[in-house]
Amino acid sequence: MIENSSRTSVNQMSNAKIHKCQCEDCRKGADRSLMEMHRRMKLFLSRLDEQQRRWYVALESEKIGHSGDRLLSQITGMHVETIRRGRRELESSLEGRPADRVRVEGGGRPVVEKKTER
Ligand SMILES: [Zn+2]
Numbered sequence: 001m002i003e004n005s006s007r008t009s010v011n012q013m014s015n016a017k018i019h020k021c022q023c024e025d026c027r028k029g030a031d032r033s034l035m036e037m038h039r040r041m042k043l044f045l046s047r048l049d050e051q052q053r054r055w056y057v058a059l060e061s062e063k064i065g066h067s068g069d070r071l072l073s074q075i076t077g078m079h080v081e082t083i084r085r086g087r088r089e090l091e092s093s094l095e096g097r098p099a100d101r102v103r104v105e106g107g108g109r110p111v112v113e114k115k116t117e118r
Contacts, residue, residue: 018042023074038075045076051089053078058086 021038025031041060045053057076061068061083073080 018046019077021075022077023071026075042076051086054082054086055090057083058090062087 018039019042020026021035021042023038026035026038029035045056048056053076057072057078061072064071069080069083072078072083
């Protein structure tokens with residue numbers, strides 16, 4: 001029997017196989033909660049479409065600040081340039097978007113609604 005497990009193409013978006021985080025800390029395996037966090041991040045990313053992933057990762061990278069792009073690239077397997085691009089896109093799209101017209105399909109109602117008075 002020959003097992004067909006090619007390491008090279010793990011790029012498919014299968015939900016079952018979220019491949020391991022490549023950041024330094026996870027490779028050391030020292031911090032369990034960090035590893036779990038990165039695993040969840042990758043799990044979450046696997047359910048987003050391409051641009052959503054880019055933006056989410058860009059946001060996470062901004063939280064980290066300096067060297068964020070590189071770290072997020074290690075965690076997500078996303079190219080550093082892609083993350084950079086995501087940051088730029090976020091900047092420009094936020095500027096061009098009126099704040100009062102954020103209507104997302106399938107999104108919940110605004111929380112401000114207060115109908116239930118007794
Ligand atoms: Zn990690």
